[in-house]
Amino acid sequence: MKLSESTTGPLPGSAKIHRSAPGRPDIKVPFRRIELGGGEKPILLYDSSGPFTGQEPIDLAQGLPPARSWLEGRGLEARQALAPQGLEHPAPRTIRRRPEGDEAPFTQLECARAGIVTDEMVYAAAREEVSPTWLRDEIAAGRAVLPANVNHPELEPMVIGRKFRTKINANFGNSALSGAGPASMADEVEKMAWAIRWGSDTVMDLSTGQHISPLRSWIMRNAPVPVGTVPLYEALERADGDPLKLNWEDFRDVLIEQAEQGVDYFTIHAGLRLAHVPLTASRVCGIVSRGGAIMARWCLAGHRESFLYEHFRDICALCRRYDITLSLGDGLRPGAIADANDAAQFAELETLGELTKIAHEMGCQVMIEGPGHVPMDKIADNVSKKDAFCGDVPFYTLGPLTTDVAPGYDHITSAIGAAMIAWHGTAMLCYVTPKEHLGLPDRDDVKEGVIAYRIAAHAADLAKGLPGVQAHDDAMSRARFAFRWHDQFNLALDPERARAFHDGTLPKEAQKSA
């Protein structure tokens, strides 16, 4: 089982190289290297694309080679996984977790607080070209997370936090109609690989339908980036799609299964409480978050408090045994400009602050999810409110879309908001494709969305003045001034399009050097 040719191999004019972390020759981290003309030194760029942009062929049924070989030696509780029924491909060979009752530092947060620089921190710091101890201190303070489930050895560790390069996430997932065979599974891996090829730093698997679990095995075993899920979606599948059949015990079973598969972060909509639901009554667009709508229905139907809220400590206890990062979902995020920054959204955000404290107490890493639809003048206030309620834990926002009037172009309406909110302190941006509000994104839409978000993230990093970021712009500008066209193509976020657009007007080779 292989990926298509257009999804594999280096980007045009780029090479994947590995460089040892300073002082750690055993830890080699990837970069995209671009050779330049005009006597310039090659430039190295952060590279989230994993082995797919390398030269080695990858057999999807075998999965990626482990990047975290050090996991073997951590003395964790371990058992052999059963091979999934009827699938050619292996589950993780060994399922690990923290032993029951073990209080030695284990999660990245616990280790950081104990002054330990983990191998994951060394790896992530080398990618960011920062000091590992400084990165550790950011994690210890809760300002950054390093999502890395111990059951995800294929992961190339990375860090999410406002002082680091802004990250982006792409969603994907199969639908109820997808098949269960290896070809269907390979299709889904192809989608993931395509998103990270163009620069997505993490992916969320939002699959539905009956084959969620085997599909996720395929994804996890081939994912070099952190994978997030919304476990409520799988719980709802198991409850035959009826929110009223949801309960804590079944939900916990989903968490455990996904934890053993290696999911790195869980979106948990535990901040939407019964008392918040009436605050949405006067909204133009009500509740647009799928997780939010499910939980609101569950709460209202029985007039009862959310089981996610009531069992939040149990959720933390479970996540802590695998080092799964909690991404506290914003079930009441606004779905319209009219609903931005309203009482419902901020009431939930205040609860997320309360839950952040609990998760931190229990040693779990936390991110806060954010909107949605927000006009430009309310973006700074949105970040301030999140900081006021939740402190400076990483903010992870969807867009936001800065207007509702341009369906078909919501990668642009939201790239504007995403660039601004990232500048104001968002650590990771969840992408939006041109098909938002209209249909399911295809391959081209995914690429459009990812590139628009890489632009937003890079523009924000420039504005934040992160060290080294402008070197990329400056290399492009010098190439432009000298009419070095090949260098301009190769330095582009999308070398293929840059070349095609140029050649559409001036196709001759001589026109690329003058």
Added chain:
Amino acid sequence: MKLSESTTGPLPGSAKIHRSAPGRPDIKVPFRRIELGGGEKPILLYDSSGPFTGQEPIDLAQGLPPARSWLEGRGLEARQALAPQGLEHPAPRTIRRRPEGDEAPFTQLECARAGIVTDEMVYAAAREEVSPTWLRDEIAAGRAVLPANVNHPELEPMVIGRKFRTKINANFGNSALSGAGPASMADEVEKMAWAIRWGSDTVMDLSTGQHISPLRSWIMRNAPVPVGTVPLYEALERADGDPLKLNWEDFRDVLIEQAEQGVDYFTIHAGLRLAHVPLTASRVCGIVSRGGAIMARWCLAGHRESFLYEHFRDICALCRRYDITLSLGDGLRPGAIADANDAAQFAELETLGELTKIAHEMGCQVMIEGPGHVPMDKIADNVSKKDAFCGDVPFYTLGPLTTDVAPGYDHITSAIGAAMIAWHGTAMLCYVTPKEHLGLPDRDDVKEGVIAYRIAAHAADLAKGLPGVQAHDDAMSRARFAFRWHDQFNLALDPERARAFHDGTLPKEAQKSA
């Protein structure tokens, strides 16, 4: 001679209607009306697209019917134009200008200062749904301009100023290789009509080659929006492309010819002085403005002061006779992130402030052109500097691009900057297409650029809290919440794409109402 079908007729689901200005049944202004389901009242949107989106067929060789019929009665100096040689189509039937030495209020600025509400002001105020006297006061203060050459009777008057709806401009123009026949001329009119169909508020004709003058006649006689030019380009054509052959007398002849054709605003690079040129020596990208490069060459070669600067009062005196708005060009705008907000740019901006005072003294309307390439964190400062040097005359910016690393996507890198700078006070945004830095935009690129800029402008107007703007978003949000798909398509900036994207996933008619 006709435009293509795809460029004419109403947008899907929209109708062009005309509504009388309050208290002035004789002045009828256009709107785009969208009928809505769900018991909602129709919504009226600002409409810059002119008669092309109406129902009446238009013969390009005849030109548009006059929208400013009142020009007949203004007692101006008038003479009959000669028909252009070898072209089927008429020059303006009558060429008008202010009589020599006449000191009665004539330009929109002079009239506004004298307390006169012109018919153009009534028209523009009705489009903006604001009071004509308030609009007049904005013009009197220099905070707004109403570009309307008396030789452009086809113009539907509009206003540009930070307190009004943010405007956008699209550039187009033929190249040296284009033909001189009616078919070539119709191609250029088609480009203009296509840009305004999708929401461009003005156009700039940047044509080069030997047929500039007849082409401009075709454009002017078919343009319902203000048309701007860079007269230096035509002057350079007449100087056989050699900047050193440029001189004031030939330049003046170009100004007069274009003034008689009806050009509404001139970009004049009079702020680039000899002393500024050395300030660009340490730049990464030098001088990227074409007008700037021409003038810098002229100044340096003879080590002499710019003839545009030295003859600025003569330029104003000429513009004042036709009421041509001056758009003071930024010949030293940065062409790279590294060059943003540098000494060269701000030195020229200071000179533009000096020229603004002169133009205002002489009764001419003024806009200031702005960058270019500016990272997000320097955008507010860029606007502040412009305000400090030039007061609050309308700022007219190209983008700005917020990063250099995404050729092929510069409509997005710059839509981010455009939305922000418009929120901070820019009155008009010059669009950027995906082909920027790479090649000549085709029809699709023009549409992508215009829509990206309409998004940026609308997002800024929302953030500025302009009255009535959010009604469009709210109508869309309500249609979304009620699953009224036809309304969502029809309310979209691009109804065609919204419908096509939806139908790509869910093509059946039944899926459009639930």
